Amino acid sequence: MSTGASGAAGSASQDGGSGAASTAERTPLLEMRRVNAHYGAVHALRDVDLSIYQGELVCLLGGNASGKSTTLKTLLGMLTPTSGEVVLDGEVVNDRPISYRVARGITMVPENRRLFKRLTVRENLQLGAYLRKDSDGIAADMEHVYELFPRVKERLGQRAGTLSGGEQQMVAIGRALMSQPRVLLMDEPSMGLAPALVQQNFELISQIHEAGMTVFMVEQNANMALGIADRGWVLQTGRVVLDDTAEALLANPALRTSYLGGGKGASDGSSGADGTAAG
Amino acid sequence: MEEGAPPSGAPRHRPPRARARLLRPRTRVDWFLTVLRVAVLIVLAVGFAAFIAQEINPDNPFARWANPDAAGLTGAQFRGLVISGIAQGSMYGLIALGYSMVYGVLGFINFAHGEVFMVGAMTGMITSNKLADAGLWESNFIGSLVFIVVVSIIVSSLTAVVMERVAYRPLRGAPRLIPLITSIGVSFFLQNASVVLLGPASKSYPNVPDWVKAKHTFLQIEGAKILVIVVAALSMAALWYYVDRTKTGKAMRAVAEDAEIASLMGIDVNRTIVKVFAVGGAMAGMAGILWGILFRSVIHTTGFLPGIKAFSAAVVGGIGHLGGAMAGGLSIGVAESVGPLLILEPLGVSGVSQLRDAVAFSMLIIVLLVKPSGLFGERLPAEDRA
Numbered sequence: 304m305s306t307g308a309s310g311a312a313g314s315a316s317q318d319g320g321s322g323a324a325s326t327a328e329r330t331p332l333l334e335m336r337r338v339n340a341h342y343g344a345v346h347a348l349r350d351v352d353l354s355i356y357q358g359e360l361v362c363l364l365g366g367n368a369s370g371k372s373t374t375l376k377t378l379l380g381m382l383t384p385t386s387g388e389v390v391l392d393g394e395v396v397n398d399r400p401i402s403y404r405v406a407r408g409i410t411m412v413p414e415n416r417r418l419f420k421r422l423t424v425r426e427n428l429q430l431g432a433y434l435r436k437d438s439d440g441i442a443a444d445m446e447h448v449y450e451l452f453p454r455v456k457e458r459l460g461q462r463a464g465t466l467s468g469g470e471q472q473m474v475a476i477g478r479a480l481m482s483q484p485r486v487l488l489m490d491e492p493s494m495g496l497a498p499a500l501v502q503q504n505f506e507l508i509s510q511i512h513e514a515g516m517t518v519f520m521v522e523q524n525a526n527m528a529l530g531i532a533d534r535g536w537v538l539q540t541g542r543v544v545l546d547d548t549a550e551a552l553l554a555n556p557a558l559r560t561s562y563l564g565g566g567k568g569a570s571d572g573s574s575g576a577d578g579t580a581a582g
Numbered sequence: 583m584e585e586g587a588p589p590s591g592a593p594r595h596r597p598p599r600a601r602a603r604l605l606r607p608r609t610r611v612d613w614f615l616t617v618l619r620v621a622v623l624i625v626l627a628v629g630f631a632a633f634i635a636q637e638i639n640p641d642n643p644f645a646r647w648a649n650p651d652a653a654g655l656t657g658a659q660f661r662g663l664v665i666s667g668i669a670q671g672s673m674y675g676l677i678a679l680g681y682s683m684v685y686g687v688l689g690f691i692n693f694a695h696g697e698v699f700m701v702g703a704m705t706g707m708i709t710s711n712k713l714a715d716a717g718l719w720e721s722n723f724i725g726s727l728v729f730i731v732v733v734s735i736i737v738s739s740l741t742a743v744v745m746e747r748v749a750y751r752p753l754r755g756a757p758r759l760i761p762l763i764t765s766i767g768v769s770f771f772l773q774n775a776s777v778v779l780l781g782p783a784s785k786s787y788p789n790v791p792d793w794v795k796a797k798h799t800f801l802q803i804e805g806a807k808i809l810v811i812v813v814a815a816l817s818m819a820a821l822w823y824y825v826d827r828t829k830t831g832k833a834m835r836a837v838a839e840d841a842e843i844a845s846l847m848g849i850d851v852n853r854t855i856v857k858v859f860a861v862g863g864a865m866a867g868m869a870g871i872l873w874g875i876l877f878r879s880v881i882h883t884t885g886f887l888p889g890i891k892a893f894s895a896a897v898v899g900g901i902g903h904l905g906g907a908m909a910g911g912l913s914i915g916v917a918e919s920v921g922p923l924l925i926l927e928p929l930g931v932s933g934v935s936q937l938r939d940a941v942a943f944s945m946l947i948i949v950l951l952v953k954p955s956g957l958f959g960e961r962l963p964a965e966d967r968a
Contacts, residue, residue: 381842381845401845419835422839430832
């Protein structure tokens with residue numbers, strides 16, 4: 304992360320708890336304006352409005368096939384919206400390829416980490432900085448990743464596939480940070496992990512958020528996600544049905560009925576069951 | 583954060599599939615394969631033992647048991663066969679790299695790659711004859727060689743890149759069988775294009791200088807073979823450096839493993855695939871020149887058999903693995919050169935010198951029987967290679 308970006312983010316995150324109110328007058332870092340998207344005949348996103356401000360930690364909740372992954376794909380440019388606009392830092396990027404958006408500060412930690420397992424940890428981190436030319440800056444960011452995750456430094460020469468799940472998660476986040484992102488997208492950080500690792504993973508996310516990173520997280524595990532997020536949206540069959548602060552969403556009885564289907568015990572520790580169903 | 587994580591030495595979960603493999607009851611196919619493996623290994627062991635017996639004393643009963651006429655090999659003959667095998671095998675290795683790299687990134691076998699090798703050999707033939715006409719071939723052999731190598735690498739790289747653009751890229755989303763069949767079509771196209779442009783007769787490279795033909799004091803090896811082995815080794819080293827150390831090489835390996843995530847890193851997947859074809863084509867072009875220098879004769883079907891053998895080499899070494907492609911090439915080259923006299927003749931098989939090709943492909947079958955993923959191949963979990 305460049306010092307400039309993290310400095311600005313740092314000041315913003317000081318009032319991160321009540322982010323929604325204080326950020327209203329600024330332009331969002333990343334925005335979706337009435338976006339519709341289709342997979343063939345399937346209408347996957349319906350008039351979705353999202354706005355993510357500098358320094359926020361926000362989450363998008365929803366069950367299986369609610370359009371969460373489609374939202375990420377549309378933001379990154381893997382899918383072109385059929386109508387509406389994807390706006391990155393004030394610029395409409397609908398027709399821009401992934402590499403353009405990555406170079407302008409958006410990146411993603413994919414679901415299930417998806418490290419290059421046969422490459423070494425160092426190579427994984429270097430690939431994160433693929434589009435960058437500033438070798439000094441890359442070296443500095445490498446050091447920054449080691450500071451965040453000292454365990455990663457011990458594993459640099461190892462193939463990524465040989466690491467434990469928790470270490471792989473650190474490398475995945477480190478690799479994303481190497482592209483010098485201004486906003487980090489996280490796809491299902493709790494997916495496919497043992498409960499202890501899910502806990503660790505959410506701690507990693509709040510850790511990088513406190514270091515100044517803007518995070519947009521897509522998650523099924525509402526309680527875990529809202530526990531660390533400032534704001535959140537709930538997506539249901541491609542439509543945003545709830546849009547509120549984390550506290551309000553947690554207190555909202557509609558959260559359970561709308562997307563957890565009213566199941567009583569389903570809201571906590573449910574990620575494992577949901578995860579296998581989604582895979 | 584540290585408390586939540588398990589100690590790094592904690593046992594990892596065995597993937598369910600591997601567990602299933604161990605627990606699954608053995609089927610009739612498993613028994614059949616085991617019998618086949620044992621039978622093959624016995625044949626190899628008996629043949630080799632008979633060879634050893636024969637080398638120790640040609641008249642002992644074990645050596646005479648299967649083949650009363652076996653002559654055995656002198657040390658010089660054996661060395662000569664091994665060196666020829668290494669020279670030929672290093673060319674197979676160079677070609678095999680292209681099969682392996684393309685399989686790595688696209689997951690299909692480009693059967694037209696042997697024809698890229700043929701295009702390289704043909705280009706070298708045309709260029710070297712032009713140089714010979716101008717008198718440069720004799721007066722400056724090394725300079726001419728460098729020149730024809732450069733021209734041939736350019737032409738064969740271009741052939742491979744155009745092939746990717748025209749024949750394979752439109753089929754990117756199609757099932758893998760479709761580009762595979764297309765590649766067979768491309769192979770026929772290139773062979774016939776060569777007949778149309780250059781005629782169906784076999785054509786020869788100009789005479790090489792005496793120092794290339796002569797046997798050198800060093801191990802009594804012909805200069806051409808030394809040249810082939812040295813140039814092939816240098817090309818492989820350069821390729822290894824390119825793939826292992828450069829940024830583009832890292833991008834290639836990333837695309838090979840997970841193209842979607844590679845594009846998320848900002849890697850241009852299409853451009854990387856083009857580079858893979860270009861580099862594979864360059865290696866095949868290099869091999870084409872070496873082939874021309876060593877055998878001096880080329881025809882439009884020159885690419886077929888070396889191509890198939892190089893493909894076997896890539897599989898023997900573990901497809902997708904570059905070191906494996908080189909090792910597979912060398913082992914197939916040496917096996918087909920030494921194998922007939924080492925294993926088959928002591929077993930009493932007649933006409934062994936014509937069985938090189940059979941030995942090369944038997945090598946493929948034997949390796950697949952014993953280690954289906956190839957010598958250096960890794961068995962990938964199902965999630966990686968669906």
